[in-house]
Amino acid sequence: MYSSFIEDFSAFIHSLSLNFERRDTLFIIDKAGGETANQKLCVNLELLGHDSGEYPRNADITIFEDEWITKGELVKDRIKVNLGLQRTIFARNCHVKAITQNDAKRFLDANHMLGYARCHYRYGLYTLKDSGSLRRGSLVAVATFSSPRLIKRGEIVVNSYEWVRYAGLSDYRITGGMGKLMKCFLRDQNPQEIMSYSDIGWGKGDAYEKLGFTLIGKTDPILFCLKKESLARIPAKALNNQDSLVKLRNKGNFKFIWTP
Incomplete structure (x- = not known):
């Protein structure tokens, strides 16, 4: 598997006509049109059977081999977006409305690395006009939220919601999409607090900070068996006998909180 994963990823980057440098499992890739150091994307490949729990410090993204095998097209789309090779939809040309569980599940299973998860509130972003191959009324982004829980913060108790999932169409950058969906949720529910997690393997969670969230910590990596x-x-802790199974350890999550 070692050579196949690396060779497949190398061939994929070659197909994008971008320059890159490879250092073992780390790929340093020039972004589209970029020439300076801050216009490069560092992608680390994590191979099955090589779980060390340690990752290059300069890696912007870590791709696990099982994700490449099972969700390859979604991973490729996300890499292309991070390299600047995406189509763009502006949220100002879209409108928000509540959507059904079935619509949310279908969209998130196709466009989110973890797929759909249980939630209480579901919002969709729809185009107001034709845009390229997308027709007017196309669903281009989805955000889901939990029902509120009472959480004690110091001397007060607040209604805290979890932002469970957000995803745009995997091969598009939905500029302003997260903010527009969040604004609708704030208007409808008037939350005292929103909490969310961001996969460390896919970046620093900058989008949350731009929306006014504060980074309050991170979760420990989780050991999985495949x-x-x-x-x-x-999760390895759910199994009694793990000896014959392939193991991997993710990078954990950043934890963010938003308050008015």
Whole structure:
């Protein structure tokens, strides 16, 4: 698997006609049109059976081999967006409305690395006019939120909601999409607090900070075992016998909180 994963990823980057430098499993890739150091994307490949729990400090993104195998097209789309090779939709040309569980599930299963998860509130962003191959009324982004929980913060108790999922169409950059969906949720629910997690393997969570969230910590990496046939991830702590299974450890999550 070692050579196949690296060779496949190298061939993918070559197909984008971008220059890159490879240092073992680390790829340093020039972004589209970029020539300076801050216009490069560092992608680390994490190979199955090589779990060390340690990652290059300068890696912007870490791709695990099981994700490349099971969700390859979605991973490729996200890499292209991070390299500046995306189509763009502006949220100002869209409107927000509440959507059904089925619509949210169908969209998130196709466009979010973790797929759909249980939630209470679901919002969709729809185009107001034709845009390229997208017709007017196309669903281009989804945000889902939990029901509120009472959380004690110091001397007060607040209604805290979790922002469970956000995803745009995987091969588009939805400029302003997160903010527009959040604004609608704020208007409808008037939350005292919103909490959310951001996968460290896919960046620093800059989008949350731009929306006024504060980074308050990060979760520990989780050790997973993989099913041999499907490569589905199972938390190792849920299994009694792990000896015969392939293991991997993710990078954990950043934890963000928003307050008015």
